[in-house]
Amino acid sequence: MVTMQDVARHAGVSVMTVSNVINARPHVRDATRDRVLTAIDDLGYAVNAAARSLRQGRSGVIGLAIPDIDRPYFGQLAELIVARAAQDGYEVVIEHTGADREREIGALRHSRLRSYDGLLISAVNLSGADAALFRGELPVVVLGERSYEERVDHVVMANADGAGMIARHLIEQGARSLAMIGGVHDPAVPAGAGTLRAAGFVEAAEAEGVQVDRRMLVDCAYSFEGGLRSVEHLLGTGVPFDGLFCATDVLAIGAIRGLHERGISVPGDMLVAGFDDVPVARFTVPSVTSVAPDHAGMVDAALAMLVSRIAGERGADDYREHVSTARLQVRESTRRPRS
Amino acid sequence: MVTMQDVARHAGVSVMTVSNVINARPHVRDATRDRVLTAIDDLGYAVNAAARSLRQGRSGVIGLAIPDIDRPYFGQLAELIVARAAQDGYEVVIEHTGADREREIGALRHSRLRSYDGLLISAVNLSGADAALFRGELPVVVLGERSYEERVDHVVMANADGAGMIARHLIEQGARSLAMIGGVHDPAVPAGAGTLRAAGFVEAAEAEGVQVDRRMLVDCAYSFEGGLRSVEHLLGTGVPFDGLFCATDVLAIGAIRGLHERGISVPGDMLVAGFDDVPVARFTVPSVTSVAPDHAGMVDAALAMLVSRIAGERGADDYREHVSTARLQVRESTRRPRS
DNA sequence: CTGAAAGCGCTAACAT
C-alpha cells in the first residue's frame, strides 16, 4: 500500500503539502502542486478513507433506512439519493429495515449506526416515533411523511393532498362507491403513509358528498400479491364498489390483476388508481392513474437538511420541515369509457 | 464520543480486555466479560469503525457496481446481496455505473475503490474486459455473465440456455417467425448478456429448423420505453413475425404495451417472452413468460468467492467460475389460444 | 508558502 509519506518522498515535499494538494487547499505553489500530482499518478496513490475518517471524526457515509429496495418506489428513491449524496461527497449505505422493523432498527442502533455521519429514514409505514429512537445519537432526517415527533427534521410527502386528488378524480369520472387498499381510516392506527393517504381520501370524498364505507378500507402488505389478495377480499364482502384507490402503484397493479382474474374490466367496470407514479405504471395494460410525488424535490430537501445538520449549522431546537407537492397523473385505469 | 479507554476505566480492566470481549475472543473470565458488557451498556459505547479499519487494514465494505438500482432485476439482486453480505459481516455500498460506464468506472477506480475490501460487478452490458480494469487492485467477482478475461472470478448466468428455452417454447406454441429485442447476434459486438441471449435464442431456433431474420434482432436501452420503441421499430419494418423474445422482462412489458397500442393482442396475435422473472411479470395483464435465473444461488456463489478471495484463500492463478441454471416460467403471454 | 510533531481509537504482538 502506498501512503502519503511515499508520495511526499517521491515529490520531495512534506506530507502536509501532499495533504494540502489533495484537499485543494490554497497556498500551494503551482509548481509544487504539479510535482505532487505527478508523484500521485506515478505511484498510484489513493487516500486511505479509514485514516482520514479516524482523524476527522467523520466517515463521509450516510445511512439510508428503507424497508425494501426491491420495490419500484424505493428503488427510484435510492437511486436519486445515492446520486444526490455523491454531489455532497457522501456515500450511501442502504439499510434494509424489512418487515421486522423494530428488531432491525434496534440492531442497527447498537452497531453500525455510529459509523454514519447521518441517517435518512424512509419507511412508508414507519411510525413517527421510530425516528425519535435515533434522536441525539446522530443527525436524522425522516423522508416521506410527517413525523409526530416534532424534534426531528422531516420532508413530508403530500400524502393527504395526493389521495384527495384521487378521490375527486374518481368521483368526477363517475365512481359512486369507493374502496381503498393499503390504508385504513382509524385514529387509533399509527400514522404511516397508508393512514395519511386513507384520511386524505376519505375526507376529500366526503367533502364531495360521497360517503366511504369504513369496511371498504383494508390494510395489507405493500406488494403485488397484497394488492391481489386485498381486492379479492373486497369483492368477497359482497359490497359493490366502482372506484378503487390503492395506496401504492404496486398494490394497484396487483389489484388490477386480481380484478382481471375475476373478469372485472378496468376501467370498464371499475376505476383504479395508485400512488407514487412508478415507471412501470405508464406501461401496464391498462396504464395506471397515479399521484406523482416530487421525488427530486424531496430528495434535494432531505439531503440539504441532513448535510446542514451534519455540519452543525442548526442547533438542537431548530428543526425544519419541507412540505412537498404532488401532481395527479391521469392514465387509462380511470378513464371511464362513455356509456 | 465514548472510547474503549472509557469503557476499560469504567469496568476496571485494560482496553485489551474490552477489545477481547467485543470481538468474542476466548480467554476472558465470565465475571470479567459481564463487567465489561455492563460498562458498555452504561456508557452507550460503540466501536469506532474507522479506527478498527485503519488498524486492521480492511474496511468491511464491499462495493456493488450495477448500472441502475431502479430496475426490478437489479433491485432484486441488490437486496439479496445486501442481505447475504451482512451474514458475512460486510456492508455493501452500491456504485451506480449508469449509462456512461467507462467514465464512471474510471472515476471509481481512482478514488473510492481503495476503501472497499472487494468489488462485485454486475452489469448486463459490461464487457468482460472491464472487469480486468480492476484486476490486481482488489478482489473482484463478476456476476451475471461469462467474462472473456479468464483471470477473474465469475458467476455465470444461464444466458444462452435460458434464451434457448424461450426459442423452443415459442416454436412449440406455434410461432413461426421470430424476432428479438435487446440483443443482436453479431460476433463483432462485445459479448454482454444481450448478445449471449441473442446467440442462444438464434441457435436454438435454428436447431429447431426456424430461421431468424437478422434484421429482426434489434438492440436498445433496457427500459420500458426501449421495449416500446423497439417493437414499433420492428413493426415498421413490415416483416411479419409472431413470436417476440425480449432480453429482459422490463423490455417485454414495454413491448406488450407497444403492441397493445397498435391493436396487436398478446398472446392472441403475438407471443411475447422476457427474461429475469422479475416480480411484476406475474401480475401484468397478460402475465409475462420469462426465464427465472437462480438469483439466490448466484448471489451465494458470488459472495462465497469474493469472501474467500478477500481472505486470501486463493492465489493469483486460481480463478473460479460458477455456472448457474435457469428455469422456464410459462405465463399467459405465450399461451396461444387454440385456433 | 511549507514542515514537524502529535494523536484520532483501535488491535497485533508481546509481556506478565
Next chain:
DNA sequence: ATGTTAGCGCTTTCAG
C-alpha cells in the same frame, strides 16, 4: 487470563 506498547495513515496545530 489480563496488561503494555506500538503504530495503522491521515490531518490539526503550531513553527518556521
